[in-house]
Amino acid sequence: MADNNNCGCWTFLKRGVCNSYSTTLSANTIPRNSLVYDAATETRCLNASNRELYPPNEARLSSDNLDPPTSTKSKSPRQLLQFSFQELKSATGNFRPDSILGEGGFGYVFKGWIEENGTAPAKPGSGITVAVKSLKLDGLQGHREWVVEVAFLGQLHHPNLVKLIGYCIEEDHRLLVYEFMTRGSLENHLFRRTIPLPWSNRIKITLGAAKGLAFLHGGPEPVIYRDFKTSNILLDSEYNAKLSDFGLAKAGPQGDKTHVSTRVVGTYGYAAPEYVMTGHLTSKSDVYSFGVVLLEILTGRRSMDKKRPSGEQNLVTWARPYLADKRKLYQLVDPRLELNYSLKGVLKVSQLAYNCLHRDPKARPTMDEVVKVLTPLQDLNDLAILSHHSRLSQQGRRKKKPEGSKSTKDSSLNIGKHRKDEIKLQLCK
Numbered sequence: 001m002a003d004n005n006n007c008g009c010w011t012f013l014k015r016g017v018c019n020s021y022s023t024t025l026s027a028n029t030i031p032r033n034s035l036v037y038d039a040a041t042e043t044r045c046l047n048a049s050n051r052e053l054y055p056p057n058e059a060r061l062s063s064d065n066l067d068p069p070t071s072t073k074s075k076s077p078r079q080l081l082q083f084s085f086q087e088l089k090s091a092t093g094n095f096r097p098d099s100i101l102g103e104g105g106f107g108y109v110f111k112g113w114i115e116e117n118g119t120a121p122a123k124p125g126s127g128i129t130v131a132v133k134s135l136k137l138d139g140l141q142g143h144r145e146w147v148v149e150v151a152f153l154g155q156l157h158h159p160n161l162v163k164l165i166g167y168c169i170e171e172d173h174r175l176l177v178y179e180f181m182t183r184g185s186l187e188n189h190l191f192r193r194t195i196p197l198p199w200s201n202r203i204k205i206t207l208g209a210a211k212g213l214a215f216l217h218g219g220p221e222p223v224i225y226r227d228f229k230t231s232n233i234l235l236d237s238e239y240n241a242k243l244s245d246f247g248l249a250k251a252g253p254q255g256d257k258t259h260v261s262t263r264v265v266g267t268y269g270y271a272a273p274e275y276v277m278t279g280h281l282t283s284k285s286d287v288y289s290f291g292v293v294l295l296e297i298l299t300g301r302r303s304m305d306k307k308r309p310s311g312e313q314n315l316v317t318w319a320r321p322y323l324a325d326k327r328k329l330y331q332l333v334d335p336r337l338e339l340n341y342s343l344k345g346v347l348k349v350s351q352l353a354y355n356c357l358h359r360d361p362k363a364r365p366t367m368d369e370v371v372k373v374l375t376p377l378q379d380l381n382d383l384a385i386l387s388h389h390s391r392l393s394q395q396g397r398r399k400k401k402p403e404g405s406k407s408t409k410d411s412s413l414n415i416g417k418h419r420k421d422e423i424k425l426q427l428c429k
């Protein structure tokens, strides 16, 4: 297993050299077929006849497996725009360094502005705000992921998938234009900000991301996402979660097949163990990765963190014993939340994470089941802090202490001790 780049992506496939970049992808060959989510009826309708992008042996590297599915007669309800390189250069102020939103394995992502109803660049602050992802020109893998991304996101439309507005393919330039997600990635909010992400937002994001995965898995021709992680969950102004980065997505098994065999790609700390061992990919591999992200959301710890003591670097390995023991699981909660979390919510999320991380993929829940478990957690108001205060006042009444001898405010500073109280409280229920 070799770490192939600095963002933690890895692959067992020896990367090939691109002999001829496929430039056959143009506005005419971008898929016009669409898997569309109808929010009003909560149904999916599949117009696509074929969304398999590669021959079964994906390891074969040649320009002929770079083409997306060819167009068919059916019309897409949303067509992708084809931008010129010059248009995107102007839209991002010549790819100005101060408009960089982030950098991933694919390359830099820039903030830009385009006119409504077209590809023309707009003045900063006017028209539509977009995120422009620019591919680093270093080989086949990036181009291949670019094609897969256009092919999948051009067809898949759902409120919890980021919207691909268009693309640019011109000489060696490969760019993607997405709707701009105001709050950036979940990774930023969980690990890079000083203000902790509130529990209610964590649940909202978890549910949104789960719905995105459930949509991908639940269609007549399921799609396996393969790269579920906090940096690929983007957030709009209201903390609605949308999955981005479909470069590693793969059509799921067809007919009576139980899995697809692929080269192993993904990100350290997120990939399901059986997939890493065998290359056999199922939708349950995504469920495992979802379990890892659930743990990150619960604990505020990264799935892999080399800065921690050796026994704590791998989050799943560290957390498993806590998840399995109801008396210990409240010790997992992100300490930055203090007591501002739902007691029942933590219990349910922990149980769910435990099930998603089951070593036997068949024992893991489906994403539809995950959505069912998470949905009611949005309405829970049993905050640990409230229960803590009511417990304190009960104790105060019992002991009949004189007023002001021990204020609630002072007590709440001893979070460690009171969290233990809450754990006992929960177990008594």
Ligand SMILES: Nc1ncnc2c1ncn2[C@@H]1O[C@H](COP(=O)(O)OP(=O)(O)OP(=O)(O)O)[C@@H](O)[C@H]1O
Binding pocket: 007, 009, 101, 102, 103, 104, 105, 106, 107, 108, 109, 131, 133, 162, 178, 179, 180, 181, 182, 184, 185, 187, 188, 231, 232, 234, 244, 245
């Ligand atoms: N549509 C978008 N709107 C706003 N910010 C975005 C958008 N897409 C990406 N970003 C920002 O750019 C960063 C880099 O994204 P990118 O997907 O290229 O890399 P990554 O997810 O961090 O890593 P990887 O290459 O492993 O997927 C994201 O973390 C996010 O902060």
Ligand SMILES: [Mg+2]
Binding pocket: 104, 231, 232, 244, 245
């Ligand atoms: Mg990403």
